[in-house]
Amino acid sequence: MADWDDSPTVLIFGDSDAGIAAATRSATHAGARVAAALPIAAAIDRLNIQVSTDLVVVDVTADHGDALDRLLDRLDAEAEMGHHASVVTVAPALIDLAAARIKQPGxxxxxxxxPAERALAVAEMLARPRTVLHDVKSDGGQARLQKLSEEVGRIARTLARLSDEVQPTGVRERASPPPIPAEDGATIEPADAPAIRAMIRARRLRDQFFGNELFADPAWDMLLDLTASRIEQRPVAVSSLCIASAVPATTALRWIRQLTDAGLFKRIADPLDGRRVFIELTDRAAQGMRGYLTAAARLGTVVV
Structure with a gap:
């Protein structure tokens, strides 16, 4: 007699016993069935013979070269075609490599x-294609995701409004924008890179006295860093932007994805390294930041 199980199916690939065990716990906690847990080198072959799966979970701590590149490319392509979702956990040293190959929201x-962040990601991805059959209980996590999405939307609308106030739609900003006339006819220089870097240092100074959780604002920290880098004409890798956000890397990666989806950030391929991408402000976001910083200067306000 066959025992049919409608639980979602998960494939796990990893390069450490600890990583595979953590991925397995997250999958089973979400009510999934682990079909196989294999090393990275066996991942492509297993995907080739797997009839179907709901989720692939990968945990890597080291660079496996071409094998890892091919696996990440495969997972991104599968997500683009809607075949299955994936959760990829990497060591900090592999952030740029993985970010260069992962583009799909799936x-x-x-x-x-x-552990809670991994469990939330697994539950969220399992819920995407099977929302009717599987009611994944993660109310706290879903509330945080909803709050994140709403906050990004608010930032995007604000920057868009400020951008329209600075100059008409369709006019592209240069790296070194000209000064803007004030209402009284005086000239106000937009904040330069050293001034913005001073703002960032002042923000980190708060952390020394109050801790980094009370004033955590990764979106603003990243916007400031990218604004200064745009003026300096300096490329910013994903890993560097995660550091600039002053929050854990997984939280920063979520913000980067949300801000990219909202049209504030854009991905630029590194012409010298196919395993890395840079993050830049879109022209509209840059205009909004310029508008805000100039308005603050007009009021004589210290921006922190």
Whole structure:
């Protein structure tokens, strides 16, 4: 007699016993059935023979070269075609490599996550294609995701409004924008890179006295860093932007994805390294930041 189980199916690939065990716990906690747990080298062959799966969970701590590249490319392509979702957990040193190959929203990228963060990502991805059959209970996590999405939307609308106030739609900003006339006819220089870097240092100074959780604002920290880098004409890798956000890497990666989806950030391929991408402000986001910083300067306000 066959025992039919409608639980979602998960494939797990990893390069450490600890990583595979953590991925297995997250999958089973979400009510999934682990079909196989294999090393990275066996991943492509297993995917080739797997009839179907709901989710692939990968945990890697080292660079496996071409084998890892091919696996990440495969997972991104599978997500694009709607075949299955994936959760990829990497060591901090692999953030740029993974970010360069993962573009689809159906692949969640984590970096040394806490157990709750991994569990949330697995539950979220399992819920995507099977929302009717499987009611994944993660109310707290879903509330955080909803709050994140709403906050990104608010930031995007605000920057868009400020952008329209600075100059007409369709006019592209240069790296070194000209000064803007104030209402009284005086000239106000937009904040330069050293001034913005000073703002960032002042923000980190708060952390020394109050801790980094009370004033955590990764979106603003990343916007400031990318604004200064745009003026300096300096490329910013994903890993560097995660550091600039002053929050754990997994949280920063979520924000980067949300801000990219909202049209504030854009991905730029590194012409010298196919395993890395840079993150830049879109022109509209840059205009909004310029508008805000100039308005603050006009008021004589210290921006922190």
């Amino acid at each position: 692949v969640a990228l984590l970096a040394t996550p806490q």
